[in-house]
Amino acid sequence: MRATPLTIGRTFGVAFGDGDDFLSQLGAFCALYGIRSAYIPMFLGGFRSVQLVGTCDPIDDPNAPVWSSTEYSTLEALGSGTIAWDEEDDALAPHIHIAVGLKGQSAAGRTSHLLGGSVQFISELFVVEVSDPLMTRPKFGLHKVPTLQFTQHWR
Secondary structure, three states: OOOOOOOEEEEEEEEEEEEOOOHHHHHHHHHHOOOOOOOEEEEEEEEEEEEEOOOOOOOOOOOOOOOOOOEEEEEEEEEEEEEEOOOOOOOOEEEEEEEEEEEEOOOOOEEEEEEEEEEEEEEEEEEEEEEEEEOOOOEEOOOEEOOEEEEEOOO
């Protein structure tokens, strides 16, 4: 287990508009405000389409991560996540999970890790900056899974 107190910085309300690419707009927002560590306590809205971690094939090794994606369209969503910095790639490394209801299938649900998505109408979210420690996401272990770490006193 890893745990540390967080020093909270700024809090933002953000709305992505119709047709916005969720992850690229999140990256643009973070670049604009200089955010490298944050959490998203919740977001909600509609998506034209999303790509989620998942497969319809049998999983050979249930102890290994699933890296493949499935795609769904015309849905409502509720999600949350963390934003950390990938020092190896010098890039933002969001980790977002989402629960979606498929509008055209009696709101049948899917829940998984968000790989990408295109907003339909609006997506509303709150972003809470963590000013200390820097949260990083290096890749660890046999499967090179990006794993949240805390680096003290980075500013």
